[in-house]
Amino acid sequence: MKVCIVGCGAIGSLFAAYLAQRDDVEVWAYDLDQAHVDAINASGLRLSGEGNVHSQPKASTNPADIPACDFGIVATKTLHTRAAIEATAGVFPDGAVCSVQNGVGNEEIIAEYVPRVIRGTTFPAGRIVEPGHVQQDTGGKTWMGPFEPQSASMEEIRQLADALTESGMETLAMEDSRGAQWTKLIFNASTNPIGALTRLPHGVACDQPKVRALISQLVAEGVAVAEAQGITLDSDPDALVDHAREVAYNHKASMLQDALAERRTEVAALNGGIVEFGRQYNVPTPMNEAIWALIEGLEHSWTLTG
């Protein structure tokens, strides 16, 4: 089996490193970071922290170097989905490509470029420590299922999921992975931008009663949009908010980290995704729309001088 990881940042590196431990899987990593690619080719990809892996995927910044692959795993930031899959589409003439990115809307873009698409959601998180070395901060499952309009077969989905599980990344192949995807989407869309706008760590934000109430309003809109689509959520996102308060009180949401670094955020795939699916299904999402507007405005401020 040949697998190409499209976007080998922190998340992509987890998939690449675990999978490349297996003799029966040839793993290619596509990434634009030349130093990371060179380090991987020179001395392999190393995971520390939660993971303890040292394996040898092949890496390249040039899609022409990469042979035709059976599977793709897209792990770029959502901002770069189109550019990444446009560049690597030739790697998947008959491949099935899975998004493990945040938010919604990625599968729709990927489907424009490759024959078959898998809807994935992943919980593990990490960060690049130095080229070739990624710290895995949290473990957790990955879910994969059909992207209905243009899906891989369940057999293909199971094949990829099994390879991941056997390599140490627990992955569930499901007939419908939308519940996992929307549960994570709603949790992220209701907490990440709140962190970015208030600059509060997750638990501190939860302890502000007005802020906590706003989080619940955002959750409720997302749940309504999921229900309108007939999606059964894995769990109550509002309970996940409380759970995260317990286990990650001082965690600064990734969007808060983006804001502090003045990096464009994934708001369009999070709150923007909820708003756009809400429009399709006639479910009002005014709070998600307001939050989307505020984050977009904030992003715009970083482009101004003076």
Place this chain on the structure above:
Amino acid sequence: MKVCIVGCGAIGSLFAAYLAQRDDVEVWAYDLDQAHVDAINASGLRLSGEGNVHSQPKASTNPADIPACDFGIVATKTLHTRAAIEATAGVFPDGAVCSVQNGVGNEEIIAEYVPRVIRGTTFPAGRIVEPGHVQQDTGGKTWMGPFEPQSASMEEIRQLADALTESGMETLAMEDSRGAQWTKLIFNASTNPIGALTRLPHGVACDQPKVRALISQLVAEGVAVAEAQGITLDSDPDALVDHAREVAYNHKASMLQDALAERRTEVAALNGGIVEFGRQYNVPTPMNEAIWALIEGLEHSWTLTG
């Protein structure tokens, strides 16, 4: 006539300086800034910019120094209304006290401490350049009218308004000044926190379609709360937003300046005021509530260390 300016910051200094030009008005300025008070007593209060005034009010940080006054003009930030009027209540055993502060809710607090209250709204703005010297940035009118539950007489209101107008600060005495107050309130509540959250100057924020739509939603909620109270606005706050885009494109809202300096804001008297009057009159104000939550959260972040 004896007048005590309660809070002699930028706005209070405008009132003190203009009024103290008159021989028939004895002006006292109460403020906690010892350097500003000392400078006023040593060499008078000077306005530059839009205003060109040099007059000699009496100033003190100690209310016990101030004789009983016929009128008070409260010009503190809304955060300090209660502390300021509590400290100076003894100056007004039979006085009529006017708030010229931002937002709503100040008159209610003042009425707990003094016999009669005047509802004021003022447009001029400025900033303290150095102790004893204030730059007046913009001119504009002041409106005064009854605070119905515990009002000064119209005769008193006219007396104070006329003294101000004759000293060079155009002030209109009105049977109902709520229209002016709520027009300014709604404009401020719909633009100030948007600036603080997005960090965009007013005109740039208006040019972001999603942000501009959010401003209109905030305005619409405020207008509905005003209507429910039977208040006739002076003008359409949404048109004021567009007008301000024309005349003050690069203006950073005062709340954005507060945010950049990590100073507590007046959000509770602005969006918080709209929310609380909305509750009294059963008008939903979810957007103002959300914005209030976000600004309060942001303020809280400035109190955290690390």
